[in-house]
Amino acid sequence: MEVDPGRVLDLLARLHELTATEAGAQRVAWTPVWARAREWLRSELDALPVTASVDEAGNLWAALPGRSPRSVVVGSHLDSVPDGGWLDGCLGVLAGVEVLRAVAARSAPPALGVTLVDWADEEGARFGRSLFGSSAAAGLLELDSARGLVDRDGVALVDALAEYGVDLVRAGQAAARLRDVAAYVELHIEQGRVLEAAGLAVGVVDGAYGIERHRVNFEGRAAHAGSTPMALRRDALAAGARLALAARDSALARGGVATVGDLRVVPGIATAIPGEATLVLDQRHGDAAALAAMLADARGAAETIGSDEGVAVNWSAIQSVAPVAFDERLVQAAGECVRAVAGETMRVPSGALHDAVMVARAGVPAVMVFVQSLGGISHNRLEDSRPEHLELGVAAVDRLVRRLAAGSDPRS
Numbered sequence: 001m002e003v004d005p006g007r008v009l010d011l012l013a014r015l016h017e018l019t020a021t022e023a024g025a026q027r028v029a030w031t032p033v034w035a036r037a038r039e040w041l042r043s044e045l046d047a048l049p050v051t052a053s054v055d056e057a058g059n060l061w062a063a064l065p066g067r068s069p070r071s072v073v074v075g076s077h078l079d080s081v082p083d084g085g086w087l088d089g090c091l092g093v094l095a096g097v098e099v100l101r102a103v104a105a106r107s108a109p110p111a112l113g114v115t116l117v118d119w120a121d122e123e124g125a126r127f128g129r130s131l132f133g134s135s136a137a138a139g140l141l142e143l144d145s146a147r148g149l150v151d152r153d154g155v156a157l158v159d160a161l162a163e164y165g166v167d168l169v170r171a172g173q174a175a176a177r178l179r180d181v182a183a184y185v186e187l188h189i190e191q192g193r194v195l196e197a198a199g200l201a202v203g204v205v206d207g208a209y210g211i212e213r214h215r216v217n218f219e220g221r222a223a224h225a226g227s228t229p230m231a232l233r234r235d236a237l238a239a240g241a242r243l244a245l246a247a248r249d250s251a252l253a254r255g256g257v258a259t260v261g262d263l264r265v266v267p268g269i270a271t272a273i274p275g276e277a278t279l280v281l282d283q284r285h286g287d288a289a290a291l292a293a294m295l296a297d298a299r300g301a302a303e304t305i306g307s308d309e310g311v312a313v314n315w316s317a318i319q320s321v322a323p324v325a326f327d328e329r330l331v332q333a334a335g336e337c338v339r340a341v342a343g344e345t346m347r348v349p350s351g352a353l354h355d356a357v358m359v360a361r362a363g364v365p366a367v368m369v370f371v372q373s374l375g376g377i378s379h380n381r382l383e384d385s386r387p388e389h390l391e392l393g394v395a396a397v398d399r400l401v402r403r404l405a406a407g408s409d410p411r412s
């Protein structure tokens with residue numbers, strides 16, 4: 001029985017109809033629309049010979065048994081940002097439904113079981129903390145910081161979870177679900193422009209960027225914009241602007257990315273030289289040494305700039321995430337499957353975090369397959385991909401899951 005990728009497009013359209021408004025997808029986790037999406041998914045799964053259950057962190061699993069207790073897991077997330085697109089997350093879940101259907105329709109059960117997962121709250125749209133369900137399953141959920149989270153209306157995460165039957169204290173017990181997993185496969189849209197620029201439909205993700213995010217404060221001296229000669233100024237913003245450009249140069253030279261997306265200036269009026277400027281520098285790279293070098297470049301540049309401009313510089317760390325490399329044998333297997341259905345392909349790193357990164361951190365061999373995004377647009381109702389590219393992605397993932405479930409356990 002062959003997989004029918006066209007059915008995934010039908011499922012995506014039906015989910016969109018059920019859970020989107022004119023402004024886009026509204027499946028924010030721990031809200032009634034998300035629950036409706038889940039209910040619909042369960043009704044689709046009812047037609048298949050699978051065992052469906054929800055774990056302690058609210059992740060939905062649907063298992064098709066194999067001859068061994070070990071299994072290959074395929075999945076992603078149904079939840080969306082507010083006014084989101086029709087593909088982000090749900091593509092991987094609904095591709096998983098079709099893969100399950102095709103496996104179940106074959107006469108003999110596979111060597112390894114095949115299991116679908118719909119991770120709970122990947123986006124973190126309501127409480128600001130992403131990857132809830134997958135980090136709980138990976139044993140990486142920090143209970144203390146999760147306990148303090150509240151939404152815009154002052155509702156605590158703990159209470160919102162309880163409404164959906166999830167006890168935050170027990171969420172970590174979801175880790176049991178990853179114990180017998182031989183491999184994890186996630187199909188997702190790229191949400192960037194690398195594949196489009198290369199003219200490729202489907203890419204294989206070989207890992208995810210590490211992140212260094214720091215707040216950098218520059219302290220100079222506020223003074224009158226008219227009566228202070230240029231040579232006598234200690235302009236905090238001029239210093240901050242030079243750091244932003246230095247970080248960009250370093251990212252270009254070292255093959256990473258760097259962004260200053262947040263900048264505050266004091267006193268922030270047209271007639272005063274800025275006495276203080278605070279910016280947030282976000283640097284990312286797939287290689288830990290190169291990422292460390294980018295941070296060292298920025299720190300060195302800030303020191304030089306500070307003394308040039310007569311401005312004091314203070315750094316405080318916000319977040320450091322180590323780069324993750326996906327399992328090399330799985331990446332190779334995925335590459336072979338993509339080439340078999342789509343022809344040419346390439347390896348791409350993921351600049352964004354995904355559930356697959358948490359699964360890989362838990363020590364489970366994981367890999368992702370990206371489908372080209374039109375214009376790189378995502379988290380927006382205009383998010384789109386060509387139907388033929390989506391179908392190639394589904395076919396490639398089906399091929400990979402089938403091959404892994406036939407017994408080429410990447411751990412053995």
Ligand SMILES: [Zn+2]
Nearest residue numbers: 088089122188
């Ligand atoms: Zn996503």
